[in-house]
Amino acid sequence: MDYVLKTNSLCKHYKNFKALNGLTMNVPKGSIYGFVGRNGAGKTTLIRMVCGIQFPTDGNFELYGVKNTDEKISDTRRKMGAVIETPSIIPYLNARKNLEMQYDIMGMPDYKGIDELLDLVGLKNTGKKLAKNFSLGMRQRLGIAVALCGNPDLLVLDEPINGLDPQGIIDMRELILKLNREKKITIIISSHILDELSKIATHYGFINDGRIVREMSAEELEQECRKCMRINVTDTTVLARVLDTMKLDYKIIDNEIADIYGSPNITDLALSLWDEKCKIISVSEHDENLESFFISLVGGGSDE
Amino acid sequence: MNKLIKVNLKLMLHRKDTLLCLAGALFFAFFVTASNYQTEALNWFTMFSGPVMLVMIFSAVGGLFISRDYTQNTIRNKLSVGHKRIDIYLANQISQIIFFCVTMILYLAVSCILTAAFIGTKDAVASDILGNTAVCILACIALSALTTFISMTVQSAAGGAIPLIIMYPLLMFSVLVEELDIKWMKTVSEFIPVCQLTTLVAPDQLVGRHIIFSIIFTLFFVIAGAAAFRKSDLK
Numbered sequence: 313m314d315y316v317l318k319t320n321s322l323c324k325h326y327k328n329f330k331a332l333n334g335l336t337m338n339v340p341k342g343s344i345y346g347f348v349g350r351n352g353a354g355k356t357t358l359i360r361m362v363c364g365i366q367f368p369t370d371g372n373f374e375l376y377g378v379k380n381t382d383e384k385i386s387d388t389r390r391k392m393g394a395v396i397e398t399p400s401i402i403p404y405l406n407a408r409k410n411l412e413m414q415y416d417i418m419g420m421p422d423y424k425g426i427d428e429l430l431d432l433v434g435l436k437n438t439g440k441k442l443a444k445n446f447s448l449g450m451r452q453r454l455g456i457a458v459a460l461c462g463n464p465d466l467l468v469l470d471e472p473i474n475g476l477d478p479q480g481i482i483d484m485r486e487l488i489l490k491l492n493r494e495k496k497i498t499i500i501i502s503s504h505i506l507d508e509l510s511k512i513a514t515h516y517g518f519i520n521d522g523r524i525v526r527e528m529s530a531e532e533l534e535q536e537c538r539k540c541m542r543i544n545v546t547d548t549t550v551l552a553r554v555l556d557t558m559k560l561d562y563k564i565i566d567n568e569i570a571d572i573y574g575s576p577n578i579t580d581l582a583l584s585l586w587d588e589k590c591k592i593i594s595v596s597e598h599d600e601n602l603e604s605f606f607i608s609l610v611g612g613g614s615d616e
Numbered sequence: 617m618n619k620l621i622k623v624n625l626k627l628m629l630h631r632k633d634t635l636l637c638l639a640g641a642l643f644f645a646f647f648v649t650a651s652n653y654q655t656e657a658l659n660w661f662t663m664f665s666g667p668v669m670l671v672m673i674f675s676a677v678g679g680l681f682i683s684r685d686y687t688q689n690t691i692r693n694k695l696s697v698g699h700k701r702i703d704i705y706l707a708n709q710i711s712q713i714i715f716f717c718v719t720m721i722l723y724l725a726v727s728c729i730l731t732a733a734f735i736g737t738k739d740a741v742a743s744d745i746l747g748n749t750a751v752c753i754l755a756c757i758a759l760s761a762l763t764t765f766i767s768m769t770v771q772s773a774a775g776g777a778i779p780l781i782i783m784y785p786l787l788m789f790s791v792l793v794e795e796l797d798i799k800w801m802k803t804v805s806e807f808i809p810v811c812q813l814t815t816l817v818a819p820d821q822l823v824g825r826h827i828i829f830s831i832i833f834t835l836f837f838v839i840a841g842a843a844a845f846r847k848s849d850l851k
Binding site for chain 1: 619620622623626627630631688689690691692693694695696697698699700847849850851
């Protein structure tokens with residue numbers, strides 16, 4: 313698999329605080345990589361490092377195979393665009409002028425493609441309206457348009473839907489999917505709104521206390537979170553034998569608890585267990601979403 | 617780096633404060649010359665009384681211009697598309713020099729034209745005026761280096777206010793030098809661009825020394841600022 317970003321034991325220490333503590337992650341090419349973690353887990357610190365805004369204390373990363381210590385990293389960064397926390401736009405210019413400035417910063421020979429970009433983010437008809445008079449959603453979209461100048465292959469979005477209204481969230485989701493599917497842009501997106509993230513991400517990286525605690529694909533997550541029946545019995549060894557006979561998919565949690573996938577015939581199961589002298593203590597429907605999966609992974613409690 | 621300078625200059629043309637600064641300098645040239653003419657105090661060096669006040673305004677406006685890159689987070693747009701930090705710093709420094717110098721040269725040019733129109737060129741000693749002008753421009757460049765250093769180091773909106781605040785103790789120091797007449801203070805004041813500017817209302821007797829001191833001052837702050845910015849973590 314091709315990776316656009318690979319980090320290797322990345323560390324960032326501020327006096328006694330460890331923002332990143334040996335973070336290792338891999339972002340596959342063409343993916344929408346959901347970067348999930350609490351406040352202060354180290355998401356923005358990592359994004360800042362990748363963008364060259366901050367420097368690692370230890371460890372390294374590779375962007376398109378180029379190490380962060382390599383001289384070529386500056387040129388390689390031209391392949392990426394980023395919106396970190398707040399969109400980086402010039403408030404006293406209109407949307408078009410903002411993009412023209414970014415084209416100038418990048419040294420593009422002309423302003424071709426600006427209309428297409430404005431159309432893509434839905435800001436074509438804003439005319440002379442200054443960016444400072446834009447709504448939050450419009451500013452976010454302009455920030456993305458600025459990041460998309462120069463046709464990057466990698467787009468880094470840090471909390472892009474924070475503060476957006478429901479329509480703004482839908483627009484942002486559609487824009488991200490469009491960029492990924494039509495323009496084949498790899499997207500790293502950090503968000504607290506896990507339900508929203510689960511609608512678009514193809515890969516996930518769960519970060520806690522400056523480390524990646526788990527990296528997985530959306531399929532793997534779906535497998536982990538799929539709907540099941542949680543059954544509490546006196547002996548899961550017997551249960552496993554019965555379920556094998558019934559050709560049902562299951563997962564043993566411990567000596568008394570197991571998850572059964574699919575839709576088993578409860579009467580048949582109960583009778584079979586009765587024959588094997590195994591009692592059913594309780595049965596409940598178990599449905600884990602990204603949120604509960606995340607909590608089970610990093611534990612609940614305060615992030616302070 | 618050329619791209620960044622071009623962008624900075626374009627943005628300056630979009631900003632009302634920088635354009636007002638330019639217009640203000642022209643008005644100030646007219647005001648200084650006309651008021652001195654009215655009080656019969658006009659000579660070929662009265663125009664050099666204006667730069668002290670002008671550089672204070674330039675420092676505030678120039679500092680604000682750079683600090684906006686941090687407050688609006690647009691510095692990230694430069695870094696994340698691969699511009700080297702040294703290029704960003706030097707582009708900001710050169711833009712500041714252009715802003716300070718172009719405005720000052722316009723002020724001096726208009727002042728010259730008006731002075732010539734009011735009192736004629738009979739008393740004008742070209743070498744003295746050119747010497748003072750050279751000291752004035754080099755002092756401007758030195759102060760632009762100080763402004764860039766402060767605003768690129770502070771990395772916040774305070775980058776506009778601090779250069780202006782710093783000018784006051786420097787001005788006070790130059791007044792103290794005149795009053796106390798202490799040798800070491802005089803030597804130090806020769807090194808400070810603001811103090812140099814206050815001596816220009818008469819033909820400068822230390823043109824060469826002042827120019828060399830201004831160059832040293834500029835190089836010190838450019839090198840120190842670029843080195844600090846190269847290693848600093850941004851937000």
